[in-house]
Amino acid sequence: NISFNMQEGAKATLIGDNGVGKSTLLKILANELSPKSGTYRLASKPYFVPQHFGQYDDMTIYEALDVAYKVDALHQILSGASELDYQEYLEALDDDWEIEEKVKKALSSWQLEHIDPNSQLGLLSGGEKTKVFLAGIELHAPSIILMDEPSNHLDYRSRESLCQLIMSTS
Numbered sequence: 001n002i003s004f005n006m007q008e009g010a011k012a013t014l015i016g017d018n019g020v021g022k023s024t025l026l027k028i029l030a031n032e033l034s035p036k037s038g039t040y041r042l043a044s045k046p047y048f049v050p051q052h053f054g055q056y057d058d059m060t061i062y063e064a065l066d067v068a069y070k071v072d073a074l075h076q077i078l079s080g081a082s083e084l085d086y087q088e089y090l091e092a093l094d095d096d097w098e099i100e101e102k103v104k105k106a107l108s109s110w111q112l113e114h115i116d117p118n119s120q121l122g123l124l125s126g127g128e129k130t131k132v133f134l135a136g137i138e139l140h141a142p143s144i145i146l147m148d149e150p151s152n153h154l155d156y157r158s159r160e161s162l163c164q165l166i167m168s169t170s
Contacts, residue, residue, distance in 0.1 A: 008043070008143075011166065023051060026146045047142035049133040049150050056129070057122030062103065064121055065136045070099045071117075106135040110161070126153030134162065137169075145169065 002025070006012060014022040027033040029040065030048035050056075062068040073092035081089050093099070103117050110131035121129050130153050137145055151159050 011169075023148050026050075026148050030146050042144055044143045046144035046146045047137060047140050049130070049137070049145070049147040051148040051152065052121075052126070052129050052133075054122070057120065059121050061107070061115065061117040061119060061121065061132055064132055065103060065106075065117075065139055067099055067103060067139070070094065070096055071103075074099060102139055103135075106139040107132070109138055110135045110158070127155060127158060130154055131158060134165070137165065 014025065016022050024033060026048065027050075028035050029042065030046055030050075032048065032050075056064055060068060062071050069092050073089040074097065076089045077086065077093065096102075100117070104113065107113060107115060107117065112128060112131055112135065115124070115128065115132075121132065124132065130150060134150065150162055154162060
C-alpha cells in the first residue's frame with residue numbers, strides 16, 4: 001500500500017530490507033509486472049536498468065537495449081526489402097538510420113567498445129551486463145530512469161561513472 005508523487009527532475013532512492021518489494025515496485029513501474037491492485041501513472045515510458053541473475057543471458061545486446069527491431073529493419077531495407085515490406089521496415093526504423101553507430105557509441109561510453117552488439121549477454125561478466133543496460137540510458141535518453149541496484153558487479157571506475165551519470169541527470 002504505497003502512494004507518492006515525484007516532481008520533474010527529482011531523484012529518489014528506495015531503501016529497505018531484502019524481500020520487502022523494492023525490485024517488485026520498480027518492475028511494476030517499468031511495466032514488467034502488473035500490480036495486483038491500484039493504479040499508477042508515469043509522464044513517459046521509463047527506462048529500466050534491472051538487476052540481473054542470468055534471466056537476460058539468451059538476449060543479444062541489441063535485444064537487451066531494445067533496438068534489435070530497428071537494427072533488423074535497417075538491414076532489411078539495406079538488403080533490398082520488397083516493396084510490400086519496405087514501409088513496415090521504414091516505420092520500425094523510425095528514421096533512426098544511425099542506430100548501429102549510436103549503440104557502439106553508447107557501449108563505448110561504458111568501456112564496452114570491444115563487444116559485438118550481436119553477441120549474447122550470457123557471454124559477458126556481471127559488470128559488463130550492467131554496463132550494457134546503463135549504456136541504454138545514453139541511447140534512449142529517457143526522462144524517467146529506474147535502476148535496480150545498478151552498482152552491483154561494477155568496478156570502482158564504473159561506479160564513479162554511474163555516480164556522475166546520476167548527478168548529471170535531471
